[in-house]
Amino acid sequence: MAVCIAVIAKENYPLYIRSIPAENKLKFHYMVHTSLDVVEEKISTVGKALVDQRELYLGLLYPTEDYKVYGYVTNSKVKFVIVVDSSNTALRDNEIRSMFRKLHNSYTDVMCNPFYNPGDTIQSKSFDTMVSGMMLQAC
Template structure:
């Protein structure tokens, strides 16, 4: 039985590198990692980063609603990874975890990846056969995520 989403405005989409994945009411909509064995480790990292995203969003307050640029930047660095965030006007949250050793990746490239991910997510949501809250099973979304992961790795 599928649980009903009581608060439809509280959506979380987390894309984490090396594991893009999304959450709606704290359960995954899309999970992907390179390597796949690291998935559980990144699951924890993404969940802890959601608290930082919420803090940044609440600190921005109404100013966030008025902005067109919703890139939150670096949420926090760890010894092995850097965690970045992005929030849409509809409160969809994206989180990206990148290997700290990847020094070639610039902030503007990460911002661009978030925009591509957001656009692809919007395409999934516009699909009349997709039920919001269900797992994302889209070949186009998979291909876009794969191309971005190859670019990062």
Template sequence: QSLCVHLNYPLYIRSVPTQGELKFHYTVHTSLDVVEEKISGVGKALADQRELYLGLLYPTEDYKLFVFAQMFRKLHNSFTDVMCNPFYNPGDPIQSKAFDSIVSTMMVQAC
């Protein structure tokens, strides 16, 4: 599952399989809060490392969510490309085929 958030509401969400997509919203928001806490708590020396493993973010009865920060960098770079598009209206849902392709590739590699 992948998500970009602006002002605490999703601009892009994708889940494979697509059924039950809404049940992941809470998990994603909670996990992103943990990512923010972990990254802000990391010293400057560690923050510069390219392979930053953030570990277990959010365990549930059905699954456990682990994160590698370099995946966020790749997602952020793609998100920046979307935001720099002069035809994109900030705040609108993201409907970019290029962004969707990057997310799909990341999801396949994570499995």
């Protein structure tokens, strides 16, 4: 079950964070921000190894006792982080990839909105509905 989904700007500030249950909101904010160090490390090692690498999915960033944190980075260096409950063993790597693709497509729709100012927090109802659906679908 996805318990937290976050969109982080190129400059490492949150554009969107949604987590369930709501009482652990601060815990998930901390978990997302600590994962950014791993994301930066993976981006720098991939950038040195293969300059023309088009793989946006970073895979498992780190596991904890209760959660697994996955990462994805766009070509414009916007980062997506999904925190999944460790007890959900039915969730496979290709399902995580499809969740990130769906999140990226919805983020692109938000960016194409002429009333959205890039860099502002995402307050789109359709984006929020899509994220809620992803969190419930992953249950």
